[in-house]
Amino acid sequence: MSTVIIGKILGWIGFITLLHSTYSTYEHLSYLKAVEKVPNDMPIEIIVECLFSVIIFAVSVILVAGPLKPILMKNEMVKKSIDKVDTRPSFNTFNHRGRIIKSSLG
Amino acid sequence: MMVSFDYKSAVTTLHELRKSGERKSDLVVTLGENLIHQGYAGKLGDEVWAVYEQIFIAALDLGNDQLAIKCLENLDKRFPESPRVKILKGMKLEAEDKLDAALALYEDILKDDDANIAAIKRRIAVFKAKGQDQQAIEALTRYLDAFYSDSESWLELSALYLNFHLYQQAGFCLEELILLQPQNHFYHLKYAEILYTSDNITMSLKEFCRVVELCEDNVRALCGIKLCTSRLLNLPISAITSSSSSTNSPFDMKTISDLNALAVERLSTIYSKKRRGGSSANEITDWLNNLS
Numbered sequence: 316m317s318t319v320i321i322g323k324i325l326g327w328i329g330f331i332t333l334l335h336s337t338y339s340t341y342e343h344l345s346y347l348k349a350v351e352k353v354p355n356d357m358p359i360e361i362i363v364e365c366l367f368s369v370i371i372f373a374v375s376v377i378l379v380a381g382p383l384k385p386i387l388m389k390n391e392m393v394k395k396s397i398d399k400v401d402t403r404p405s406f407n408t409f410n411h412r413g414r415i416i417k418s419s420l421g
Numbered sequence: 422m423m424v425s426f427d428y429k430s431a432v433t434t435l436h437e438l439r440k441s442g443e444r445k446s447d448l449v450v451t452l453g454e455n456l457i458h459q460g461y462a463g464k465l466g467d468e469v470w471a472v473y474e475q476i477f478i479a480a481l482d483l484g485n486d487q488l489a490i491k492c493l494e495n496l497d498k499r500f501p502e503s504p505r506v507k508i509l510k511g512m513k514l515e516a517e518d519k520l521d522a523a524l525a526l527y528e529d530i531l532k533d534d535d536a537n538i539a540a541i542k543r544r545i546a547v548f549k550a551k552g553q554d555q556q557a558i559e560a561l562t563r564y565l566d567a568f569y570s571d572s573e574s575w576l577e578l579s580a581l582y583l584n585f586h587l588y589q590q591a592g593f594c595l596e597e598l599i600l601l602q603p604q605n606h607f608y609h610l611k612y613a614e615i616l617y618t619s620d621n622i623t624m625s626l627k628e629f630c631r632v633v634e635l636c637e638d639n640v641r642a643l644c645g646i647k648l649c650t651s652r653l654l655n656l657p658i659s660a661i662t663s664s665s666s667s668t669n670s671p672f673d674m675k676t677i678s679d680l681n682a683l684a685v686e687r688l689s690t691i692y693s694k695k696r697r698g699g700s701s702a703n704e705i706t707d708w709l710n711n712l713s
Binding site: 389395398399414416 | 441442443444446478481482483484485486512515516518539542543545546549550573574576577580604605606607611635636637
């Protein structure tokens, strides 16, 4: 359980880091517009912060996801009984004695 | 008397039964009656129509015509003039033994829309109910020519052929099924048993081995392996080598006796555990020893 909690905390840290980097980008772009320079170069800190948040996110998702479940068809089929496989519900006929026996019981 | 009817678990159970297609009409009617009479039908949202259909069919199975009529009325009110509801009406006619009327109704639906799969299948079911298996097989074959990926229909066709002991044709149907779902060990199992019945022992042994490969410790397949290997070990050696060289099979005497020993060992282990067989475990081991 503790890895899940660490993962969730990391997820929040990554989210806040991402928010911070987007806000910094917006601020920087409006500063450039105000100073009327061409918005070509982004300060390296914002790029680093953005990539840093992606890495934190990746780590947190792996921690939160939990153990992998088996997907082999074999594992599913072993649990099935033949009643579920050898059934042809579209072709069921009703001319069997169940109709008479069951209705006379109830 | 119901203490507290857990309608959520009832709805889940009904959903599971709809998915798997099992024929547990008793259970469906019990759950469904409680759902309807205790007024939970309103809480189901859009799922309620599928549930009504399911309860309708189960009620027909049990001869509970009142419940069936109630479900049919609700469906008819909501979906008037719907072909799907028409099919259900046809099923009711079938249940009341008015097979010709039902057949006429299905053919009427097919006149308007000749690719209505449900109507085609019900028509085949009516032929079965009338005992006209020949016509059922013909109609089913025509349907499968067009819709060859329908597993349910291939299973039905193989069952019809088996009624006539036409093992080659039944085997062909199972081969188509294996092509459609190669990892489904039940199809291999049925195929292996059809092959064994039609005396094709080497192929049958291969298929039984395939079943054990797909589903570990499958008792039916292990018994099949034991039977096949015993037959093969008791045949004269020339018969085996000639058949195996012609069909390119990888079986030689050593492999066959190894398989025999393996089957005996696995069966003994399974039946020696307390959970299986209990007192009959001794009889199983006796049979295993005697058959070799």
